[in-house]
Amino acid sequence: MSKSFFQLLKTLTPKQKAGALLGVLFLLLIPSVYIVQQGGNDIRNRAAGSGEVDIGIDTGSPTYSAGNQFTIQIAMRKIVSRTIVVSGAQAVVDVPLSVFSISSATCIAPFNGTPFVSITGPRVTLFCALSPGAPVVDLSSSPTIFGSISLSVNPDAALGTSQLTFAGTRATEANIQGQSPDVSTAGTNATITIVDAPVATPTPTITLTPVPPTVTPTRTPTPIPSPTRTPTPTATWTPTPTATLTPIPNGPSLTPTLTPSPTPTTVISVIPTVTPPFNTDDYLISIGTKDSLTINIGAGEFMYINFKTKLAHVENTPDLILRMRVKDELAFTQNPPSTTDTCQTPGTGSRDFYIPVKADESGAYSPSSSTSVTAPSGITLATVELDGWVRLPGLNKDKFYTITLKGPKTRGTKMIEHLKLEGDKPASQDFDWTGNPLFPGDLPDPNNTNRQDCTVNSIDLSLMVDRQGNTDGAALDIADVTYDGVVNGNDISKVVNTLSTKPDDD
Structure with missing residues (x-):
């Protein structure tokens, strides 16, 4: 067949020969173009990811003021029901330098086994992966943090909203033989609002007022006078004798003769009488000088x-x-x-x-x-x-x-x-x-x-x-x-x- 083809070429004019050769070359190039095109499609599909793991930014607070320093966290979370385990993740974040200054960026454990961090102008690149041989991470619907970026609000930042945007993302699925597929979305951007700084509330000042000490008076005992003994005389009387008439036989009548009684004798008996002191307690007994004792009994409240x-x-x-x-x-x-x-x-x-x-x-x-x-x-x-x-x-x-x-x-x-x-x-x-x-x-x-x-x-x-x-x-x-x-x-x-x-x- 090839011989017939060359014999046919000999019969063609030069112009016809050139057209035939171009046709053959075109037929030979079609498979190559198709292969290259398919390869390009595969590359684009891998760059976009399968969209099963969302990568987003947690700003910590929706609002900040000029001069505030804060750290944003970059996390991934599964948005499908199937099990997904990953060995690493990547994020490329653009930060508006008219609003924020970039201080640093880092990969968060356990994705800091083989980290790569780059800050070039407004762009921050984080490639964060597990250490070789480390157990893979099972994703859930809750955020799994793999990186962070420290920022501060510029003193002259304009009030209003500002966006942190993803220029690239990747979540590398693990445990798939011979493959490392990207299962990420294109990333969910974050919006931060710059507001006026809040007015600080003054701290109340405590004024100490001195309290004078409490003086407990000391009771001075009142001397008690000694009792006064007043003798009370008691009179004892000797009884008066009774005259007795004794008749004399054949004698003259007798006139009773009164024999006077002796003069009564006064006998003095001393009976002690205690006279209480004037205007004092009837039961107060002097025991001499005493020391003062003060006992404070609290109310016992908690x-x-x-x-x-x-x-x-x-x-x-x-x-x-x-x-x-x-x-x-x-x-x-x-x-x-x-x-x-x-x-x-x-x-x-x-x-x-x-x-x-x-x-x-x-x-x-x-x-x-x-x-x-x-x-x-x-x-x-x-x-x-x-x-x-x-x-x-x-x-x-x-x-x-x-x-x-x-x-x-x-x-x-x-x-x-x-x-x-x-x-x-x-x-x-x-x-x-x-x-x-x-x-x-x-x-x-x-x-x-x-x-x-x-x-x-x-x-x-x-x-x-x-x-x-x-x-x-x-x-x-x-x-x-x-x-x-x-x-x-x-x-x-x-x-x-x-x-x-x-x-x-x-």
Whole structure:
């Protein structure tokens, strides 16, 4: 056939030969063009992703003011029902430099095994992946954070809305033989509103009014005069004799002769009579000089408090024991100098109360007189009365206190300052703190007898990463901050959020 083709060429004119050769070349190029086109389509499909994992930005707050510094978190979440496990994720974010300044960017554990971070002008590129051999991460509908970017609002930033936009995304699915498919969406952009800075509320000034000391008078005993003895004479009379007439026989008549009685003799008998002193107590007996003794017997009243609070990001609400630290704001004026608080030990003027609490249907916790939780060794639970009021022994009326509340896996949160305590159970000491929830982060460290260290840091994150995927009781007691029965990326993301957005009040 090829021979016939060349013989046919010999019979054609030069112009016809050129046309025939072009036709043959065109037929040969069609498969190549098709292959290249299909390859291009495959590349574009991989760049767009399958749209099963949404990648978005958590700005922490919808509004910021000039000068504010904050950290945004980049997270992925599954939006389909099938199981998806990933080994890494990528995000390219454009930041408007007329509004924000870029401070830094980083990959978040466990996706910091092989990180690549680049900041070029307004564009931030994050390639975050697990360490080789590390267990893959099972995605859920809750956000799994893999990166963060620290920003600040420019002093001259215009008021209004501004967008952080994705220029590229990727979520790499794992455990698929010979493939690393991208299952991401194109990314969900974030909008931030720049507003005027809020006006600061002045802190009230406490004026100390000196109270004069109370003087207790000393009673001076009244001398009692000695009794006066007045002799009382008693007269004793000798009886008068009776004249007796004795007749004389044959004699003259006799006239009775009166024999006078002797003069009566007065006998003096002394009978003591006690004369009471004038204008004195009939029962007051002088015992000499006495020392003054003053005994102050208090009324015996306690200070009380009642409150409601919530835990942030929890899915269940088991019984808990919260630590309430109450600090006397004027303890620093004492002499010798007061000792300062530590995480485990309250300083001078501070007291810790460990309060059992239960949650209602809305998730709000209140003090409870009964609990299913066993107090840790060395801890004495506070007395909670049947009406929910907590007894506060050792605190004084009319003093000013600061109260900080802390959960078994949360940061310490300052609830109120300059609280002047009153006696009994006034309505002014029944607080609703549900608008200031306790955020997770400060975990009990099994390497330190399960104690918290009163700060949220990388140690807490490492405790969670080491227990990721576990459902046993010991792991849950340490790292399950959402109380959903498993330690996973959801717990890690909540602690990362606390670490990047919330100061610690401990």
